[in-house]
Amino acid sequence: MALTTFSGGIHPPENKRQSEGKAFSNLSVPQLCYIPLQQHIGKPARPIVEAGEIVHEGQLIGLADGYISANVHASVPGKVVGISEHPTVYSKRGMCVVIEAQGSFSTSGKPLEPSAWESMSGLELLNRVAEAGVVGLGGAAFPTQVKLHPPGNRPIEALIINGAECEPYLTVDDMLMQTFPGEVIEGVRMALKILGITTAFIGVEDNKPRAIAALKKKLAEIRPSENIRVSTLKTKFPQGAEKQLIYSLTRREVPSGGLPMDAATIVQNVGTIFAIREAVALGKPLFERYVTVTGPCVKNPGNYKVRLGSRVSDVIEECGGLVAEPAKIIMGGPMCGTALDNMDIPVVKGTSGILVLGREEARSLDYLPCIRCGRCVTVCPAGLVPSDMVNAIEKGRLDLAEQSHPFDCIMCGSCAYVCPSRRPLNHFIKLAQEKLRRRQKE
Numbered sequence: 001m002a003l004t005t006f007s008g009g010i011h012p013p014e015n016k017r018q019s020e021g022k023a024f025s026n027l028s029v030p031q032l033c034y035i036p037l038q039q040h041i042g043k044p045a046r047p048i049v050e051a052g053e054i055v056h057e058g059q060l061i062g063l064a065d066g067y068i069s070a071n072v073h074a075s076v077p078g079k080v081v082g083i084s085e086h087p088t089v090y091s092k093r094g095m096c097v098v099i100e101a102q103g104s105f106s107t108s109g110k111p112l113e114p115s116a117w118e119s120m121s122g123l124e125l126l127n128r129v130a131e132a133g134v135v136g137l138g139g140a141a142f143p144t145q146v147k148l149h150p151p152g153n154r155p156i157e158a159l160i161i162n163g164a165e166c167e168p169y170l171t172v173d174d175m176l177m178q179t180f181p182g183e184v185i186e187g188v189r190m191a192l193k194i195l196g197i198t199t200a201f202i203g204v205e206d207n208k209p210r211a212i213a214a215l216k217k218k219l220a221e222i223r224p225s226e227n228i229r230v231s232t233l234k235t236k237f238p239q240g241a242e243k244q245l246i247y248s249l250t251r252r253e254v255p256s257g258g259l260p261m262d263a264a265t266i267v268q269n270v271g272t273i274f275a276i277r278e279a280v281a282l283g284k285p286l287f288e289r290y291v292t293v294t295g296p297c298v299k300n301p302g303n304y305k306v307r308l309g310s311r312v313s314d315v316i317e318e319c320g321g322l323v324a325e326p327a328k329i330i331m332g333g334p335m336c337g338t339a340l341d342n343m344d345i346p347v348v349k350g351t352s353g354i355l356v357l358g359r360e361e362a363r364s365l366d367y368l369p370c371i372r373c374g375r376c377v378t379v380c381p382a383g384l385v386p387s388d389m390v391n392a393i394e395k396g397r398l399d400l401a402e403q404s405h406p407f408d409c410i411m412c413g414s415c416a417y418v419c420p421s422r423r424p425l426n427h428f429i430k431l432a433q434e435k436l437r438r439r440q441k442e
């Protein structure tokens with residue numbers, strides 16, 4: 001039977017073998033945690049602790065500031081030694097609460113009593129998600145309480161769960177579905193209850209047969225009253241992008257410039273679903289997450305539970321350190337992740353992976369002029385003409401670039417991947433988007 005998919009896209013080398021199948025293990029608590037107040041799209045959280053204060057694990061230290069914002073919690077017990085600027089993945093000078101670990105752990109390692117969430121209302125569940133500071137863990141980091149509360153005039157018919165994990169190298173979602181299929185399904189049921197609907201599709205690429213089998217087995221055991229389906233997707237990049245995933249699973253199209261709710265759907269990453277379950281069932285704030293740490297320069301690649309605010313340098317050290325000089329360190333996957341210029345950058349809620357590449361794997365940053373081969377056009381899943389758009393951007397013709405629909409770009413990086421001239425097309429488009437947004441605000 002043909003597997004469900006979308007048109008366009010690419011199939012880069014998967015490179016998942018290094019961490020695939022490696023069971024989760026906990027990294028030690030770092031001595032110093034740099035917890036950014038901005039780990040989400042929207043306004044940074046407002047600090048509510050002061051230097052010198054003693055905090056406990058999971059304590060609220062940053063309060064969501066406005067509708068699109070998210071709470072931030074202490075990931076370790078200890079002393080706040082400063083609230084200061086520090087480089088983060090989002091900003092060269094992001095405000096961070098710096099905590100020196102000390103004292104006892106109140107939450108981690110101790111079994112928490114699950115609550116009787118089924119007797120609670122959808123609104124009560126939503127409030128728990130907001131209190132716990134849950135945001136999109138797939139990388140987008142959009143506050144989950146906002147996404148799960150669409151405007152009343154926008155009916156939602158289906159919840160789409162992104163278990164595709166189409167980025168090369170990353171295996172954390174695969175391992176999450178294999179290890180915690182019951183928790184994932186319970187999280188899906190909670191999200192359905194919040195949305196007041198009963199239909200969900202969990203989309204998983206066919207290169208994750210163990211995750212698919214684990215979810216299907218658990219569904220058969222639980223036999224939930226909701227209509228939850230596990231669908232096998234063709235392994236192709238960017239199968240996990242929202243518009244492509246919605247199309248693959250439902251054949252509904254999100255219009256240009258539109259949102260998933262325009263196709264009566266809401267998309268959540270499988271990691272976010274797991275965090276929803278921890279927030280609702282256990283009352284656990286989001287202060288740690290699972291991360292794939294991999295690449296040929298890391299001694300012990302694998303899947304690890306990491307405290308938010310741990311510096312990349314500490315994480316790599318905990319994974320056995322470096323075995324070769326890295327040429328490139330990426331937070332996230334190689335296609336959509338962010339290259340880091342500094343190993344002091346802390347892990348945040350949206351960090352799905354830390355990828356440490358050597359010279360061979362890191363592509364050259366030099367690029368050549370466009371040779372009009374058209375490959376970028378063929379693979380673009382958004383139906384754009386990246387070459388023309390970027391040629392206009394390079395000439396400073398933002399007006400022309402704007403006519404090519406830059407805001408429909410999902411930043412998948414497929415165009416740059418296939419470009420024989422190694423042109424960083426998606427980065428140009430991102431810059432153009434930022435300039436256009438600034439211009440719209442002026």
Ligand code: SF4
Nearest residue numbers: 380409410412413415
């Ligand atoms: S233009 Fe955007 S959506 Fe199209 S392939 Fe490039 S990065 Fe992906």
Ligand code: SF4
Nearest residue numbers: 370371373374376419
């Ligand atoms: S793939 Fe690269 S060289 Fe080919 S048309 Fe697109 S930008 Fe130009």
